[in-house]
Amino acid sequence: QITLKESGPTLVKPTQTLTLTCTFSGFSLSTGGVGVGWIRQPPGKALEWLALIYWDDDKHYSPSLKSRLTITKDTSKNQVVLTMTNMDPVDTATYYCAHRPGNLPVAGNPDVFDIWGQGTMVTVSS
Amino acid sequence: DIQMTQSPSSLSASVGDRVTITCRASQSVTSYLNWYQQKPGKAPKLLIYAAFSLQSGVPSRFSGGGSGIDFTLTISSLQPEDFATYYCQQSYTSPITFGQGTRLEIK
Numbered sequence: 575q576i577t578l579k580e581s582g583p584t585l586v587k588p589t590q591t592l593t594l595t596c597t598f599s600g601f602s603l604s605t606g607g608v609g610v611g612w613i614r615q616p617p618g619k620a621l622e623w624l625a626l627i628y629w630d631d632d633k634h635y636s637p638s639l640k641s642r643l644t645i646t647k648d649t650s651k652n653q654v655v656l657t658m659t660n661m662d663p664v665d666t667a668t669y670y671c672a673h674r675p676g677n678l679p680v681a682g683n684p685d686v687f688d689i690w691g692q693g694t695m696v697t698v699s700s
Numbered sequence: 701d702i703q704m705t706q707s708p709s710s711l712s713a714s715v716g717d718r719v720t721i722t723c724r725a726s727q728s729v730t731s732y733l734n735w736y737q738q739k740p741g742k743a744p745k746l747l748i749y750a751a752f753s754l755q756s757g758v759p760s761r762f763s764g765g766g767s768g769i770d771f772t773l774t775i776s777s778l779q780p781e782d783f784a785t786y787y788c789q790q791s792y793t794s795p796i797t798f799g800q801g802t803r804l805e806i807k
Contacts, residue, residue, distance in 0.1 A: 611796075613744075621736075621744065621787055623796040634794045637701070670743055680750040684732045685791035688755065690743035 576600035578671050578691035585697050586661050596654040596671030603649050607676020610654040614667040661698045668693040702726050706799035712807040717778045721802045723771040723788035732792035735773045739784045
């Protein structure tokens, strides 16, 4: 059974750096095709993809946030860490991490998020 | 970036109704289109991947269709637990993008 759980501060001040940790179980991030992504959702708004790290350490970022984001993995600890610098009140959102399977029975091995964490709400306020 | 536009933005329907939600991409995404369901206060749940493949455990009343630019999510007979917000997502090219969501409400 695959599970993911996000952890980190619930409140950060403007200009501070946010560090979120996704701790997972039930899969290995060294297995071919597997990845972990981060997606956020401001209150009452739509989902926004942030970043995705793959088993081979390839990393993709949202272009609009790329300068502020860093995603890393610690395979031995089963963790993925997302850092976002220079936080602003508009970054207030629920942040989710999600599993990207590497073995879907379709061609092209698409970026799909099949299992999600429960999410963690982050408020940016002074 | 590929823009994903869902229609309608909200929809009222009754239990037992057949409902179709549309997602249009700003350029072709071939079949790299996924659908998620989200209930209030909960994480999204994958329903359909690669345009029409039903995720394991998802009821067969959900179906996906389309390719290229235009896609649909159809619920053949609405059940009370289906009232939620639905999102499409393309993974044809980075950055991954989501639609703005379609809120399905009880009439």
